[in-house]
Amino acid sequence: MRQGKYPFVIGFLLAPVVLYSVFVLWPIFGAAQVSTMNWSGLSPKRDFVGLDNFSKLLADDKVWLAAKHHVFLLVTLPVITIALALFFAFLLNMGGGTRGGVMTGVWGSKFYRVVFFLPQVLAVVIVGVIFGRVYAPDGSGILNRFLHVFGVKDVYWMADYGLWAILGVLVWQAVGFYVVLFAAGMSSIPGEIYEAAVMDGASRITIFFRVTIPMLKETVKVAWVYLGILAMDAFALVMVLTIDQGGPDGATSVLPVQIYQAGILKSQYGYASALGVALAVFTIIFAVLSLRGGKRDAIEH
Amino acid sequence: MSNHTDSPSDLTRRTLLRRTAAVGLLALPAAGLLSACVGSTDEPEAPSQYSGEKSADNPLGIATDKPVEIVIFDGGLGTKYATDVHVPSYTAKWPNSKVTFSSTQEVSTTLQPRFASNTPPDMVNNAGSKLMDMGALVGANQVADLSDLFAAPSLDIAGKTVKDTLVPGTVEAGTYNGKPYVLNYAYTVFGLWYSGKLFADNGWTAPTTWAEFTALADKMKAKGITPFSYAGANAAYYMYTVILTSAAKIGGPDVLKAIDNLEPGAWTNDAVKQAAKAWGEFSAKYGDKAHLGLKHTEVQLLQDQYKVGFYPSGSWLENEQAKDTPADFKYQVAALPSVTAADKLPATGLYAAAGEMYFAAANGKHPQAGKEYLRHMLSKAGAKGFTELTKSLTVVQGAAEGLTLSPGLASANAVLTAAGANNFNFRFDAWYKDLDLEARSATNELMFQGGDADKFVTRIQAAADKIKADSSIPKFSR
Numbered sequence: 156m157r158q159g160k161y162p163f164v165i166g167f168l169l170a171p172v173v174l175y176s177v178f179v180l181w182p183i184f185g186a187a188q189v190s191t192m193n194w195s196g197l198s199p200k201r202d203f204v205g206l207d208n209f210s211k212l213l214a215d216d217k218v219w220l221a222a223k224h225h226v227f228l229l230v231t232l233p234v235i236t237i238a239l240a241l242f243f244a245f246l247l248n249m250g251g252g253t254r255g256g257v258m259t260g261v262w263g264s265k266f267y268r269v270v271f272f273l274p275q276v277l278a279v280v281i282v283g284v285i286f287g288r289v290y291a292p293d294g295s296g297i298l299n300r301f302l303h304v305f306g307v308k309d310v311y312w313m314a315d316y317g318l319w320a321i322l323g324v325l326v327w328q329a330v331g332f333y334v335v336l337f338a339a340g341m342s343s344i345p346g347e348i349y350e351a352a353v354m355d356g357a358s359r360i361t362i363f364f365r366v367t368i369p370m371l372k373e374t375v376k377v378a379w380v381y382l383g384i385l386a387m388d389a390f391a392l393v394m395v396l397t398i399d400q401g402g403p404d405g406a407t408s409v410l411p412v413q414i415y416q417a418g419i420l421k422s423q424y425g426y427a428s429a430l431g432v433a434l435a436v437f438t439i440i441f442a443v444l445s446l447r448g449g450k451r452d453a454i455e456h
Numbered sequence: 457m458s459n460h461t462d463s464p465s466d467l468t469r470r471t472l473l474r475r476t477a478a479v480g481l482l483a484l485p486a487a488g489l490l491s492a493c494v495g496s497t498d499e500p501e502a503p504s505q506y507s508g509e510k511s512a513d514n515p516l517g518i519a520t521d522k523p524v525e526i527v528i529f530d531g532g533l534g535t536k537y538a539t540d541v542h543v544p545s546y547t548a549k550w551p552n553s554k555v556t557f558s559s560t561q562e563v564s565t566t567l568q569p570r571f572a573s574n575t576p577p578d579m580v581n582n583a584g585s586k587l588m589d590m591g592a593l594v595g596a597n598q599v600a601d602l603s604d605l606f607a608a609p610s611l612d613i614a615g616k617t618v619k620d621t622l623v624p625g626t627v628e629a630g631t632y633n634g635k636p637y638v639l640n641y642a643y644t645v646f647g648l649w650y651s652g653k654l655f656a657d658n659g660w661t662a663p664t665t666w667a668e669f670t671a672l673a674d675k676m677k678a679k680g681i682t683p684f685s686y687a688g689a690n691a692a693y694y695m696y697t698v699i700l701t702s703a704a705k706i707g708g709p710d711v712l713k714a715i716d717n718l719e720p721g722a723w724t725n726d727a728v729k730q731a732a733k734a735w736g737e738f739s740a741k742y743g744d745k746a747h748l749g750l751k752h753t754e755v756q757l758l759q760d761q762y763k764v765g766f767y768p769s770g771s772w773l774e775n776e777q778a779k780d781t782p783a784d785f786k787y788q789v790a791a792l793p794s795v796t797a798a799d800k801l802p803a804t805g806l807y808a809a810a811g812e813m814y815f816a817a818a819n820g821k822h823p824q825a826g827k828e829y830l831r832h833m834l835s836k837a838g839a840k841g842f843t844e845l846t847k848s849l850t851v852v853q854g855a856a857e858g859l860t861l862s863p864g865l866a867s868a869n870a871v872l873t874a875a876g877a878n879n880f881n882f883r884f885d886a887w888y889k890d891l892d893l894e895a896r897s898a899t900n901e902l903m904f905q906g907g908d909a910d911k912f913v914t915r916i917q918a919a920a921d922k923i924k925a926d927s928s929i930p931k932f933s934r
Contacts, residue, residue: 195589195592
């Protein structure tokens, strides 16, 4: 067995490594290479221009505006989604109080779990179209129809609160997945710990903050990174929902939309690639920082 | 995490990971070699191309036994005009030159890689929301010079060259820096569209002065109709076309020429400012801000439901709305009302342009046959078939003769005749995408978000100056 071990392992690794190189590494290196060229994307002709595209990028007001929107989403999206998901997951798993010393979920929690997860299985574009109706600015919009009941006049969601409206859709779609993730995490917390807490007379709220959240720390951290990456994207929703694809007047612009505009609309593939490289670097820095931040040994149980 | 240090094997999970990483590092240079062909700076030689002997019957010198590939955009005009009229016309003349026909809804997605690898189709209809940047294509030497096509004899109008059969200005509309590269085939009239039925029922007539316009708007508003609207969500360029049309009527067509040529102060010109002021104030009084968040199809539908009075659009509107329009709606178009009594152009002055781009690819396998296909499109029969199937006029003079025109098309024809020589257009939107995007944002701000005319002209002027100073953007002039 010992002799045939390396060929055996290499045999297994070869296919994934080749696939990974061809479909992931090659395009990444290709994009990085194009980002140093003035390629229009419409002919084979291209010249090396060094870091020109990157200095142009740094001087582009629209890029900074988009970066500002990413920072906004980066802060709000994970905080709101994780808070909501933790709350719902707690209700589903433990909101029903104790029964014979075991925590149970609220009544009908199995049904709610499915309902929460449903948005996750919808394609983003479909979600965009649905919310196009929800946010419609005239009386035909679902939200505005609802507000009419209270005598509130039409609200121009996309025109006046574009980024908040996009945030709302992102949270709506993401929350279900994290409810399931956290619920799974909670069910792996040993029952004895809860039993002990209940016996000590801890209330549900105390249990949530003093037991559940500390035990779920690692899961929350992973969720934070996923949501952060989601906040770096938002491409499809912005394209489908917003005024003028990132407007009005750049109010909902995000970097992937700028990449689309530079590459597809303006035929500046070099500049678009430079934007892509910048976005990738931005994302990697964020992921590294959030995974390192508050690093602590996992609780053994 | 457990670490089985007591395992009989020395190949622990940790060392395995370390070695995998090493393999990964080894793979990197290989990936770099692969990517060399992505980023190659060598320009491959143009592929060998088919050509044939030129003769009176074959003025463009196609290889009569070699195939030709054409790609048509499948959008508002459909593809029936190509498959039922132009392809059969070509095939009837050259039975041995097989036509490979395909259509796409996303021109750029389908064709951009083919241009990048120098294997484009011979003739392309570059249109739709994902069209390729025409200026960039010309700049990249991917488009064939059409001079020989325009000088060739017309297919079925005896004694005339192709150019002689066209509406004046057609060749110019496809000219980039002095050479004709693009055939703009459909002839579009841009104005204020309204329902003939709504107007007849209320005894209204299309206004020619600004005072008449606002008086009519008051009457419409009293009836609960939004007098004038456009869709801010995706069609702000309809609105800047309106503002610039008014500007051209106030200050003459040279205002638009200066804008196209990126001349200093072209946007801050008094005529543009006056037009922006008039429309901005009109919108503040009569506009509905909800329409900032609507798409063009939604506002057009509102008009079909008699909830919007005037809608700015081109003559494609009637065909686009065909299935939502009530049978007795009767689309009509009017030229924009004069803003001042001192306007340089009469009230009949009209924005009209040859649009819908068709071109032959310079690096295709059979570019001459691509041009020959265009010659079939420009035959009288080809143009007539197109108008019949798409309800759109073509740039071929008199091709609509003898056809029963729909109400909208007949109306478009009438305002075009009334305008006479006073028709004009601009081209900056196709030349400089950045300027188009900035003008859209500025227009929405002016019309719906509390902007004013000064801000409108200064911010677009700043964008125009920036483009002028950027040497990486190819420049055009007319």
